[in-house]
Amino acid sequence: MGQPTFFEELNDENIGGVAYKNLNLKKKILAYFTQHNDATIADLARELNASTPKVTHLLNDLLQEGLVNDYGKIDSTGGRKPNIYGIAPDAGFFVGVEVKKFHINIGLLDFKRNLVKSMEKIPYELQNTAASLDELCSIISRFIDELSVPREKIMGMGVNLTGRINYATGYSYSFFHFNEEPLSKVIESKVGIRTFLENDSRAMAYGEFSSGTVNQEKNVLFINLDHGIGLGILINGQLYYGKSGFAGEFGHIPFFNNELICHCGKKGCLETEASGQALVRNFQAKLREGFSTVVMRKHKQPDQVTLDDIIQAANSDDTLAIELVAEIGEKLGKGIAVLINLFNPELVILGGSLSTTGDIIRLPIKSAINKYSLSLVNNDTQLMLSRLGEKAGVIGACLLVRNKLLSLA
Template sequence: MTFFEEINNDSLAGVALKNINIKKAVISYFANTGNSTIADLCKELALSAPKVNNILNDLLADGLVKDYGKVESTGGRKPNIYGLVAESAFFIGVDVKKTHINIGLSDLKKNIIKYTEHLPYQLANTQESLDELYELIRNFIKSLKTPKDKILGIGINLSGRINYTTGNSYNAFHFNKKPLNKIMESSLGIKVFLENDSNAMAFGEFSSGVVNGEKNVLFLNVDYGLGLGIIINNQLYYGKSGFAGEFGHIPMFKNEVLCYCGKKGCLETEASGNYLLRMFKEKLASGLASSINRDPKNIQLEDIIKAVNQDDTLAIETLADMADNLGRGIALLINIFNPELIVIGGSLAATGDYLRLPIRSAINKYSLSLVNVDTKIQISQLGEKSGVVGACLLSRNRVFNIA
């Protein structure tokens, strides 16, 4: 039985289960450390040289590991060095947005091989919407040159409350008793890993984006809603039930605006894309002018983002008002977490300094100066791609138990 068959065999037990776990540990070590010798693996895994040699032979036969030849040595017999084969295994990342999806493929060495963004899609809590998502993923798989049996996992990001350990979604597609990831696996034929979209975006940015050595990072997903990914000491922080980061639902305002969570006064009701869209339409209705030349009923968040970047005064002013509200919330986070870095991501990050500068101003106004002075505020480097990168990497890490 090959590694690819073993890894999807839930009935493994005894020696077979122990061996597959050792193989995962070897792959995890290569992923974190890079190419290594048998002696390095023996020391790290506390295994004998014959056992490591047998495991490596199996992984070599399956094409997951390669012998990269002799390593330089100061004396004696030069040992062989081994490492991963990038094209031996692949992972799909799917970032599900309100009106589109982004989807990509990565290899075993974290390289993004293919990436497609803004595939039209309408997210709804219905079976029809779920079936449409399946079809988009299947079409993407069909477009690949990669054999399906080498795709070891699909990471799927959804907004709202996700428990990645159980595979349950409590917002999107929440109409079955079985865990959503198991339902998806039955339909797609590949292991599925669910993740909250903000967490996946945070992990993608932390692993391959603007983060440069910082260990404690907050990632703000500013889209139609408002999400937060928390990284503490290089690790995603989930909380007790996996729901940490519900930043948008901090009760900060005394208003009568009903949030989608069912409560009033949430930060998200005055610091999100939905708020920006609502306020912009209200200002147009009051007689203020904008360069957006269409029926206000048909204006989308993307239209306002484009208008901001084209120096539309009304769009810029409305965004600045929203950013001031958001900055108040971020000031609260800084006072609590004292992070090294805050990354602004999500669709509104495309407005760059039009968003960042009012946020920075509000932070200076509302947070403790002694606390915020060491916190950097940066715009996401990966942009829309961050969620797909994070989904690919997290699915890879969970298949191989990579810490």
């Protein structure tokens, strides 16, 4: 038998001794390349605090496996010109899966953050049943089977779910909590790819932080405006998880004095009046009262109207849709004003399906922020729309997996 490959060592739970140390150094080399694009052997030796012969040996292993490219000589002030090295884009790949209430987004990212293939809005209904979990795994498996990339080059997969997710243990406490085994391990056994679980809002936030709207900002809030309301938090350049990975339950702040029962079982949550599901409920109630809208050209009954229908109507200048989206925006803005007073962020990003209504929801949110937050605090805060849209969660999931696999064990 020959020397095991980087991928084989990465998945070997029993690796130890010199092989373990070398694997960690290789991971450090790849991690350095992901952050700095390229480097010389001298750069790597200095960064890793390792000898030049050691770095040269490990780099040669990575070169032979096609994980690293030699990009030739660079200009030097004198003496021998050193070679510069960088990660090969096709060294490894990552699958990202974003599970929404009524669809799935899925994509393949290479080592240099290029989205090689993506599929958006694959029809799927998220239900807390074994059949729904099986369907999810089947959709993922079909996507992977149809890729031109060999399975062994897929280093890992990130799956985003709504609700309470413990990213460290791989348990979901909101969906598919049927087994003693972590959900990440259940999906991994069904699909055959190393799997990591993440909260959907946090993964979307990380996609925007890494490849989207964020430039130099270090303190950022990402608001996921969908059927529910989620929050991703970046503090001093780092994702904030809380003790068990449950930080960011913005939608479940007891904000209203009402008798509406949230899906979490409590009354008066922000989600009950300021979310996509609240918008659908309000819109359907207006239809029953006899209000006119272009949406009813498509449906015969109010109960058939979906959130996507309302968003499409608002973007087509439908008066009822615009008015109700603006009402949601005003309530959301009041809630976001609380977050701004608490966190004093540089940037607030609006993402998720409701953000696709653009200024229809952004302007009432901005107006409410100005009304309810402290002016000295909100003067420092920009309010922007997501740049990545439906791709945010997929890209975030892939990059978070890449980070986990390249971090030291």
